[in-house]
Amino acid sequence: MDSGELSSRTGIPVCNIRSARIAEFIDGSAQPPDPKRCIKCGKTLVPDDSGAHKKFINRGATLFLCITCLSEYMDVSEQFLREKIEHFRKTGCTLFC
Numbered sequence: 001m002d003s004g005e006l007s008s009r010t011g012i013p014v015c016n017i018r019s020a021r022i023a024e025f026i027d028g029s030a031q032p033p034d035p036k037r038c039i040k041c042g043k044t045l046v047p048d049d050s051g052a053h054k055k056f057i058n059r060g061a062t063l064f065l066c067i068t069c070l071s072e073y074m075d076v077s078e079q080f081l082r083e084k085i086e087h088f089r090k091t092g093c094t095l096f097c
């Protein structure tokens with residue numbers, strides 16, 4: 001998988017995929033990217049991870065960052081993202097039910 005396809009499946013612009021080194025995990029692997037694992041660090045995703053990626057990056061994404069990598073990518077703290085997720089959950093956002 002190249003950066004272009006990765007971009008269309010994550011909603012992250014190609015230049016950001018390169019500059020944030022998001023593709024490194026995938027580039028070093030013979031395996032196709034796994035939608036159940038973070039595309040940057042390879043950690044197994046929980047529903048909040050993919051929900052946050054959809055919420056903050058792209059609703060149509062089919063490959064995701066975990067919350068830790070997402071906070072790095074967005075240049076915010078992981079705590080900030082978790083508080084946002086809690087807020088969205090309380091307000092009934094269907095991505096975090």
Ligand SMILES: [Zn+2]
Pocket residue numbers: 038039040041042043065066067068069070
């Ligand atoms: Zn990650």
